[in-house]
Amino acid sequence: MDPDRYEMLVTLTEVVMQLDLTLQETERLRHCLTETLASHAGDADEQLLKKLLEKVVEAESRSTRQSCCPVCQQSFTREAVGRTGVYCSASCKQKAYRQRRDAWRRQVGPRAST
Numbered sequence: 001m002d003p004d005r006y007e008m009l010v011t012l013t014e015v016v017m018q019l020d021l022t023l024q025e026t027e028r029l030r031h032c033l034t035e036t037l038a039s040h041a042g043d044a045d046e047q048l049l050k051k052l053l054e055k056v057v058e059a060e061s062r063s064t065r066q067s068c069c070p071v072c073q074q075s076f077t078r079e080a081v082g083r084t085g086v087y088c089s090a091s092c093k094q095k096a097y098r099q100r101r102d103a104w105r106r107q108v109g110p111r112a113s114t
Contacts, residue, residue, distance in 0.1 A: 037053060067086075074088050
């Protein structure tokens with residue numbers, strides 16, 4: 001591959017990486033690049049594909065955080081920006097609410113009847 005074309009594609013890739021991709025879109029892009037790289041082994045484009053894959057993996061690692069759910073202790077991946085969730089699922093979030101509610105009811109005691 002022509003070195004000028006290679007530099008242009010790398011620069012273009014850097015611009016594209018600044019796109020606001022969701023976690024699912026990034027995972028899909030990584031998967032497609034991995035499959036394409038496997039089919040182009042030994043090709044002139046192999047180095048370019050490897051560079052693109054490295055950049056996608058790097059962007060993915062910068063945009064995600066590993067967390068541990070406080071309810072079920074399961075490890076899960078969440079996005080690193082914005083208001084991020086604490087729980088791995090809606091069911092764990094609901095379970096945590098019920099636990100807090102029941103703890104408050106035990107602390108306050110039974111309601112007095114009028």
